[in-house]
Amino acid sequence: MSIWWSLHLRREAASVPLARRLLLGTMETAGVDPDISYDLSLALSEACANAVEHGGRTGSGEACAEFRVTAYLDGEKCRIEVADSGPGFPAGRVRTVRRPVPAEAESGRGLSLIEELADHVHIGNRSGRGGAVVSFDKIVKWRSDAPLAVG
Template identity: 80%
Template sequence: MSIWWSLHLRREAASVPLARKLLLGTMETAGVDPDISYDLSVALSEACANAVEHGGDDGSGASSGAYRVTAYLDGEKCRIEVTDSGPGFPARRAPRTAVRPPAMAEHGRGLCLIEELADHVHFRNKPGCGAVVSFDKILKWREDALLRVS
């Protein structure tokens, strides 16, 4: 059995905990190990916050537009994708081994945090405009899990 869902959310700060709670509820119901669920929920929150902040900048600083979150849970992994309609990532995104932003920096930690919490991460620009952050993680299951792979 697999579970997938997709949300079309407004670029508002209140949408971030909504996406996070839906993911946590889905994983709790399916029986995913709480530590894995927590890691993925933090990574999702960072990706959503990035979409809210940068995902549709029109130069006015106003938060307008929408973004999409899609999550797939199957027997062995969870894949999450957050897509916005903003300007996209710079042409050259720093590689994973790049110097991390200082711990007290105001910006720049979210994408690094996603890279630390997920097993595989991809940052790309979609044709036209917009950024796509996708990441996945191998799942661990509770003993009473509904979707557990034998």
């Protein structure tokens, strides 16, 4: 069983809970374990919040009014990707290794939280058109009464 969906959302704070609710509703309907759904929805919220806050302008100075969320629920894995058209991550800031964020930091915990909640995370820049991409996946556990479970 496979489900996928893609949203193009306005770069506004109200888009974050919209994406989260859609993911939670999809996961609940499919029969994904609520703890897994919660982890993925929290990671999605963090990635969307980053796109809203940091996906502001392209390298040429144009305003970026939207970002994209794509989710795939395929077999026993869920993969989520959040991409914007902003300037992307500065050179040297793309991370693949987990590192702690100082307790006194006022921001910067979102990517670390995503890394803690997901099984695999890729943080980078889009090739060609520019912008940041945060993708993450997690092995899915199904409820015993899941209508769409693999098995």
